[in-house]
Amino acid sequence: MALTDLLASLEHDARARLTEARAAAEAEATRLHAEAAETAARRRAEVTATTRAALAQESGHAVALATQRVQHAVLAGRERAMQRVLSAARAQCREPPSPELQPTLVALAQAGLRYLERGRAIARGDPALLTALGTAVNGxxxxxLTPDPSLGAGLHLASADGRTRVDASLLGRLAHREDEARAFLVRRLTEGPS
Structure with a gap:
């Protein structure tokens, strides 16, 4: 019986060790499973965060590009509007001057005459303006006086030798002050209608 007891004791010890080993293996498997789930969740969170950051950066870039396109379109629209206004102003400056505008243009020409020597000078422009200028300078x-209706609203003055020239026309003034006119138009277009 001693052999049977010994075998029973060995079998009991083997079963106990097997149960312990199985319990340890199950505990290790549970721990590994939990660790794997935690690692997978952390990786998902990292991938999600990276994806969100990339999407945020991409959408920020897209918004910046769209904003830039809109700003460019607005600026291009303003430039077209300025060109239309300046073209209309140039066309109006090429028209014969209105009677209300004649005194201003004559005064502009008189101011231009100051740059010319007191000797002979040549004035070209609208016939009515030339007559008014001749009366204003009165000797x-x-x-x-050389009539040239193509000059529109204003006169061109020159010294007799042609070395000094004065553009006393609205078209010349507009060209000379176009940057100022553009700045004024930009302010008006930016402020909108009042």
Whole structure:
């Protein structure tokens, strides 16, 4: 019986060790499973965070590009509007001057005459303006009046030798002050209608 007891004791010990080993293996498997789930969740969170960051950056870039396109379109629209206004102003400056505008243009031409020597000078422009200028200077300058209706609203003055020229026309003033006119139009277009 001693052998049977010994075998029973060995079998009992083997079963106990097997149960312990199985319990340890199950505990290790549970721990590994939990660790794997935790690692997978952390990786998902990292991938999600990276994806969100990439999407946020991409959408930020897309918004910046769209904003830039809109700003460009607005600026291009303003430039077209300015060109239309300036083109209309140039066209109006090429028209014969209105009677209300004649005194201003004559005064502009008189101011231009100050840059010319007191000797002979040549004035070209609208016939009615030339007549008004001739009356206004009343012999203070030896003016040769040359009708040239193509100059529109204003006069061109030159010294007799042609070395000094004065553009006393609205078209010349507009060209000279176009940057100022553009700045004014930009302010008006930016502020909108009042």
């Amino acid at each position: 203070t300058h030896d003016l040769t």
